[in-house]
Amino acid sequence: MGANSLLKAKPVVQTHDFGQQQRDSLHLSFNSGFAGSLLTSAKPMVNEKKRIVIAGGGFGGLFTALNLAGAGDVTLISDEDHFLFAPMLYEYLSGEVEEWHIAPQYKELLDQDINLVQDGVAGIDLEGRSVTFESSRGPLSYDVLVLAVGGVTNFAGVVGAAQFSLPFRKIAHADALRQRMVEALDAVPPDLPPQDVRSALTFAVVGAGASGAELSTKMADLLRDAFERRALRGEPRILLLEMGDKVVPGMGEEIRAFVESALQKSRVELHTLTRVLRVTENSVTVEHNGAQTEIKTAGVVWTGGVLMNPLIQDLKADKTERGLLRVRPTLQLVGHDNVFALGDIAYFPDATPTLAGTAQLALQQARLAARNLKSLLAGDPLHTKHFEELGEAVSLGTERAAVLAGGKAFGGPLARQARFAMYTSRLPTWHHRLRVGASWFFEGTTPRR
Numbered sequence: 001m002g003a004n005s006l007l008k009a010k011p012v013v014q015t016h017d018f019g020q021q022q023r024d025s026l027h028l029s030f031n032s033g034f035a036g037s038l039l040t041s042a043k044p045m046v047n048e049k050k051r052i053v054i055a056g057g058g059f060g061g062l063f064t065a066l067n068l069a070g071a072g073d074v075t076l077i078s079d080e081d082h083f084l085f086a087p088m089l090y091e092y093l094s095g096e097v098e099e100w101h102i103a104p105q106y107k108e109l110l111d112q113d114i115n116l117v118q119d120g121v122a123g124i125d126l127e128g129r130s131v132t133f134e135s136s137r138g139p140l141s142y143d144v145l146v147l148a149v150g151g152v153t154n155f156a157g158v159v160g161a162a163q164f165s166l167p168f169r170k171i172a173h174a175d176a177l178r179q180r181m182v183e184a185l186d187a188v189p190p191d192l193p194p195q196d197v198r199s200a201l202t203f204a205v206v207g208a209g210a211s212g213a214e215l216s217t218k219m220a221d222l223l224r225d226a227f228e229r230r231a232l233r234g235e236p237r238i239l240l241l242e243m244g245d246k247v248v249p250g251m252g253e254e255i256r257a258f259v260e261s262a263l264q265k266s267r268v269e270l271h272t273l274t275r276v277l278r279v280t281e282n283s284v285t286v287e288h289n290g291a292q293t294e295i296k297t298a299g300v301v302w303t304g305g306v307l308m309n310p311l312i313q314d315l316k317a318d319k320t321e322r323g324l325l326r327v328r329p330t331l332q333l334v335g336h337d338n339v340f341a342l343g344d345i346a347y348f349p350d351a352t353p354t355l356a357g358t359a360q361l362a363l364q365q366a367r368l369a370a371r372n373l374k375s376l377l378a379g380d381p382l383h384t385k386h387f388e389e390l391g392e393a394v395s396l397g398t399e400r401a402a403v404l405a406g407g408k409a410f411g412g413p414l415a416r417q418a419r420f421a422m423y424t425s426r427l428p429t430w431h432h433r434l435r436v437g438a439s440w441f442f443e444g445t446t447p448r449r
């Protein structure tokens, strides 16, 4: 039986705890466009391994793959050789965690029955059911495709931003930033007057969302620690530049209070209602209240937003105004039953709005995607689910954090421990979780000098 026949109409089953009446009506609600074939599930595919291709090995892609073991001939494609637990990239920058903790190699995570292709996907042929690669490798055909390639840094067209500022989304970006900080420190002679030191060690972080707040406090603590050890005079200057009127706009008031207090303690200069106009190799120009100012910088780090992955930009499919792929409640692409999309590239309405563009959402969706993919192959009804916040955690410098769990926010060193514990449980595979948990427990999480 070809893949076409197996990918026909599927009843959608909600996994909420509905009353019987609602349940009945939901059992009778079907994916759009297939009302004519109510209750006619496709026959299960027996003795034939379907080719399942997963593009992207982040929260959405890797966790889907891990939940799919044995379901078919599964291939995971990623342009990196490792997964990245991005929420702890700040701790990697500061050396509180090691690379292997948060960026384990795929080959250490995946069973032998999952094929790994390390290459960039260059194109997707939805009609012909194949993907092409950035390398000279030939196209790969699929029966079912899972799209989870995530986003890329959004420099918002600011002059010089893409060329001169440092993005912060990958291990290589954190390495480059640490290197830049070390070089800037090395260039400062110990007897330099404090005002010159401050100017030579001015860093700007663009965007005061959670990423900007976490990164700026981490950088401030790291640089201040380096100042003490190198006996430099004065102090570094960290600017946090935000176009809007507040820090962490997507988060609640309670957690914002902790973030604001941490910024003050770390002596990060927060500039709201400040637009970045230009970035050069050694400066940033900003506009506030109509006045423009050019500030000399040792580095500008860009955490100002996420842009749609170019692969998805080029894909001819139903999208929102922002370019996100429209998916059905089952995570199937509108118009393509054999394609699932999740994570940062997908618009999934049935989720708490603050979850959009988070690892938490991608992680939860991965379970649903894998489950539905298996149902699709087996000819069983597909499911949907409402996704809720699992709790928020923000790292604030090298000694503190703020956590929102069960509707209550708390901060300080205890929150930092809670954040480590919470994130241990979200790492991929039991084996990796145990190794990392043991390392953090026995070897500690003190920042690397």
Ligand SMILES: Cc1cc2nc3c(=O)[nH]c(=O)nc-3n(C[C@H](O)[C@H](O)[C@H](O)COP(=O)(O)OP(=O)(O)OC[C@H]3O[C@@H](n4cnc5c(N)ncnc54)[C@H](O)[C@@H]3O)c2cc1C
Binding pocket: 055, 056, 057, 058, 059, 060, 061, 077, 078, 079, 080, 083, 084, 086, 087, 088, 089, 090, 119, 120, 121, 122, 148, 149, 150, 151, 168, 169, 170, 211, 309, 311, 342, 343, 344, 345, 357, 358, 359, 360, 361, 362, 393
């Ligand atoms: C620094 C940072 C901190 C964050 N902190 C938090 C946090 O505290 N809490 C939270 O909930 N969320 C956080 N996020 C957001 C979270 O990481 C994302 O929402 C989540 O990773 C989205 O999952 P995804 O699977 O859609 O994409 P990703 O996890 O980004 O995975 C995409 C994968 O696809 C690969 N890829 C991309 N293009 C191609 C291609 N053409 N071919 C092959 N492979 C490709 C990438 O290399 C990557 O492995 C953070 C993000 C960053 C960058």
